[in-house]
Amino acid sequence: MPQEHxxxxxxxxxxxxxxxxxxxIGVSCTVFxxxxxxxxxxxxxxxxxxxxxxxxxxxxxxxxxxAVGIPAREWALVGxxxxxxxxxxxxxxxxxxxxxxxxHRGEFHMLLYRKVIExxxxxxxxxxxxxTGYRMEANGSVTALVEDRSGKVEEAAGxxxxxxxxxxxxxxxxxxxxxxxxxxxxxxxxxxxxxxxPIRSGSSFVGLGTSRHRVVxxxxxxxxxxxxxxxxxxxxxxxxxxxxxxxxxxxxxVEMAEFAHEFDGFVYDWLDLPALLAKSDMAYExxxxxxxxxxxxxxxxxxxxxxxxxxxxxxxxNGASQAIVDARQIGRIMVERGVxxxxxxxxxxxxxxxxxxxxxxxxxxGPFGLLNMVDERCGGQFENIDDVIPAAERSxxxxxxxxxxxxxxxxxNGAPRTIPEGAQVARVPA
Numbered sequence: 001m002p003q004e005h006x007x008x009x010x011x012x013x014x015x016x017x018x019x020x021x022x023x024x025i026g027v028s029c030t031v032f033x034x035x036x037x038x039x040x041x042x043x044x045x046x047x048x049x050x051x052x053x054x055x056x057x058x059x060x061x062x063x064x065x066x067a068v069g070i071p072a073r074e075w076a077l078v079g080x081x082x083x084x085x086x087x088x089x090x091x092x093x094x095x096x097x098x099x100x101x102x103x104h105r106g107e108f109h110m111l112l113y114r115k116v117i118e119x120x121x122x123x124x125x126x127x128x129x130x131x132t133g134y135r136m137e138a139n140g141s142v143t144a145l146v147e148d149r150s151g152k153v154e155e156a157a158g159x160x161x162x163x164x165x166x167x168x169x170x171x172x173x174x175x176x177x178x179x180x181x182x183x184x185x186x187x188x189x190x191x192x193x194x195x196x197x198p199i200r201s202g203s204s205f206v207g208l209g210t211s212r213h214r215v216v217x218x219x220x221x222x223x224x225x226x227x228x229x230x231x232x233x234x235x236x237x238x239x240x241x242x243x244x245x246x247x248x249x250x251x252x253x254v255e256m257a258e259f260a261h262e263f264d265g266f267v268y269d270w271l272d273l274p275a276l277l278a279k280s281d282m283a284y285e286x287x288x289x290x291x292x293x294x295x296x297x298x299x300x301x302x303x304x305x306x307x308x309x310x311x312x313x314x315x316x317x318n319g320a321s322q323a324i325v326d327a328r329q330i331g332r333i334m335v336e337r338g339v340x341x342x343x344x345x346x347x348x349x350x351x352x353x354x355x356x357x358x359x360x361x362x363x364x365x366g367p368f369g370l371l372n373m374v375d376e377r378c379g380g381q382f383e384n385i386d387d388v389i390p391a392a393e394r395s396x397x398x399x400x401x402x403x404x405x406x407x408x409x410x411x412x413n414g415a416p417r418t419i420p421e422g423a424q425v426a427r428v429p430a
Contacts, residue, residue, distance in 0.1 A: 008161075011032070011038065012109065014306030015165075016109070019125075020327075039110075044103065044104060044191075060115065073093050080208075095413075137157075164323075165308050180291070188236070188239065196276050235259065263277065309352075312363075316366035330344075335424070339425060
């Protein structure tokens with residue numbers, strides 16, 4: 001084994017970005033992923049400019065991103081009466097130095113996986129291998145307990161271990177055995193894609209409805225020869241707390257007839273939502289869930305990133321972005337402090353508290369909080385939104401979220417690279 005070797009539990013977006021980052025700064029690593037074969041699963045997600053910047057610094061540029069998604073041009077909220085509440089340009093149109101991308105999650109995931117295999121080698125990702133726990137050794141290293149599909153458990157030794165194993169993280173559960181149960185705020189989401197003509201700017205992210213009953217739509221592909229794109233849609237309904245969310249499996253396939261009628265009223269001269277939903281072959285059901293913030297993401301040589309550290313409601317469209325940023329910030333700190341528990345402690349001190357607060361903002365509806373305000377002030381019915389929420393108040397609300405989530409334009413554009421070009425990890429004397 002090399003002098004330093006990092007173990008990563010979970011081959012999702014955060015785990016694979018961490019592997020690419022470690023390779024970039026000269027650190028050996030192995031990713032353990034429980035599935036036997038990675039496939040392009042999921043539907044659409046957004047990658048904010050702060051994450052797209054990091055991908056570019058990893059050598060994943062616009063040409064490759066255009067193959068898995070489309071630059072977002074606009075972010076907009078529309079009331080149930082079809083009238084606009086707020087809109088703003090996004091990405092380069094807003095003055096960022098980088099795009100915001102709306103991508104097919106599965107295709108983007110597979111892009112990262114291919115990059116890991118190309119750059120590090122096929123041995124870097126062990127499929128069919130689930131990290132079920134860890135043991136800290138007297139010499140300061142860590143041993144991961146790895147179970148294969150047959151149930152056989154092996155041990156893997158490493159300098160550090162990262163739990164990138166999602167909201168149901170086994171690493172988190174061992175680190176925090178008394179953590180509260182998963183939190184559900186009452187919302188069920190149905191997700192899918194359908195071919196359609198993109199609305200508004202041609203690449204707009206649109207949230208439509210109320211805080212308790214809404215749909216989010218945006219394209220995740222460039223238009224084809226017929227002008228049609230893959231339109232990602234997320235239909236959301238909030239129930240009272242007596243609803244049993246545990247019967248809603250994670251990405252449980254459902255028939256459209258189970259829920260589509262709930263959205264029959266979303267018909268406007270610029271959008272016929274029932275017609276769009278009817279073009280979908282399949283939908284997936286998810287409860288909107290997260291976990292309470294943790295007091296720490298670190299246990300000696302073991303750390304958490306991504307959804308294992310800070311699972312978020314998708315209301316801010318920044319869960320995947322934050323996982324990418326986590327990986328890059330870890331790389332930055334390792335360049336300064338080496339592959340050490342001290343590097344993990346610094347990462348924890350800088351980000352655990354602030355990102356926990358971002359997760360709580362998302363639980364409170366994140367930027368969709370404007371829909372709550374409109375609902376509270378006028379029941380969602382208005383002629384002129386300025387009479388309900390003045391423009392300055394709407395803009396200040398959105399800026400506060402962007403600052404908290406780390407993609408405020410001026411700050412991001414003016415910041416140096418997270419990891420200096422060509423930087424290598426600091427080596428700690430043996």
